[in-house]
Amino acid sequence: MSAETITPDTQHRSLAERLPQPFRDYALLARFDRPIGFWLLFWPCAWGLWLTGAGAQWLLVAWFFLGAIAMRSAGCVYNDIIDHNLDRSVARTANRPIASGRVSVRAAWVWLVALCLVGLLVLLQLRPTAQVVALGSLALVAAYPFMKRITWWPQAWLGLVFNWGVLVGWTSMREDNLVVMLALYAGAAFWTVGYDTIYALQDREDDALVGIKSSALRLGGRVKSGVAAFYALALASWLLAFWLLRGDLLALLALAPAAVHLSWQVATLDPGDPDNPLARFRSNRMAGALVAAACFIVGNAGA
Numbered sequence: 001m002s003a004e005t006i007t008p009d010t011q012h013r014s015l016a017e018r019l020p021q022p023f024r025d026y027a028l029l030a031r032f033d034r035p036i037g038f039w040l041l042f043w044p045c046a047w048g049l050w051l052t053g054a055g056a057q058w059l060l061v062a063w064f065f066l067g068a069i070a071m072r073s074a075g076c077v078y079n080d081i082i083d084h085n086l087d088r089s090v091a092r093t094a095n096r097p098i099a100s101g102r103v104s105v106r107a108a109w110v111w112l113v114a115l116c117l118v119g120l121l122v123l124l125q126l127r128p129t130a131q132v133v134a135l136g137s138l139a140l141v142a143a144y145p146f147m148k149r150i151t152w153w154p155q156a157w158l159g160l161v162f163n164w165g166v167l168v169g170w171t172s173m174r175e176d177n178l179v180v181m182l183a184l185y186a187g188a189a190f191w192t193v194g195y196d197t198i199y200a201l202q203d204r205e206d207d208a209l210v211g212i213k214s215s216a217l218r219l220g221g222r223v224k225s226g227v228a229a230f231y232a233l234a235l236a237s238w239l240l241a242f243w244l245l246r247g248d249l250l251a252l253l254a255l256a257p258a259a260v261h262l263s264w265q266v267a268t269l270d271p272g273d274p275d276n277p278l279a280r281f282r283s284n285r286m287a288g289a290l291v292a293a294a295c296f297i298v299g300n301a302g303a
Helices: 013-016 024-027 036-050 058-087 104-121 127-135 138-150 154-164 166-173 178-211 217-245 251-267 275-284 282-301
Strands: none
Touching: 024 058, 024 104, 036 058, 036 154, 036 166, 036 178, 036 251, 036 275, 036 282, 058 104, 058 138, 058 166, 058 282, 104 127, 127 166, 138 154, 154 166, 154 217, 166 178, 178 251, 178 275, 217 251, 217 282, 251 275, 251 282, 275 282
């Protein structure tokens, strides 16, 4: 695959290289070459599910993972349809399939519908309450691509959208103790603002030129302290969720590994290094796994 047909932050290029055209462009459009997004959408689903104390629920976990792949991909396709003119003005995104003209907008809409059908299949595996909750995210998802034109904090809107799985995971098993669910969701939203601010560091110069707003631009030279503050709010919210669920000081220790990892991200973040922010952003797959482990321990210990 030539450098002209991939974005700079792609992963697993060899997998995409094996696909013939035009399948390769559809894979890139759905971000199959950048799996970090699947994990960031999936982990909150697992958090909500495992904190309920319902056990491992591996079949439901598998459905959630499939749904995360399908809906994250659908969201990327929708975002690229809306943003294809803006993407042409940003160096990192100018070679995306729609922006470059390799995939038409009409074909992208067809691909989007196909991915949504996979999401519908996953939706049908859930209990009715969780189905209604899941559908409640659609308006937020539809509005997200426009937030970067409206507010300096599109990352906050992404936090609401990308962590809706917390609500779906929780209501797939129980409908009580909603304050615990909401505290977990709030923490997830703060976490997303933090990691997506790190991600936005890659585009600060181009975003400023074309008028795209972001928390990275808004924070300016205070990015590290801003990310630290959002991660601290995330940890405080998760601690509150655990405390409301169990009221056990020892249970709070389950979050220690995640706290150490997020602290490492902030301490080693170098906004001036082109490669450093992307590596710190991708490391949130591990952060999500550590919080997932904490939720399973706290939710299921003594169950």
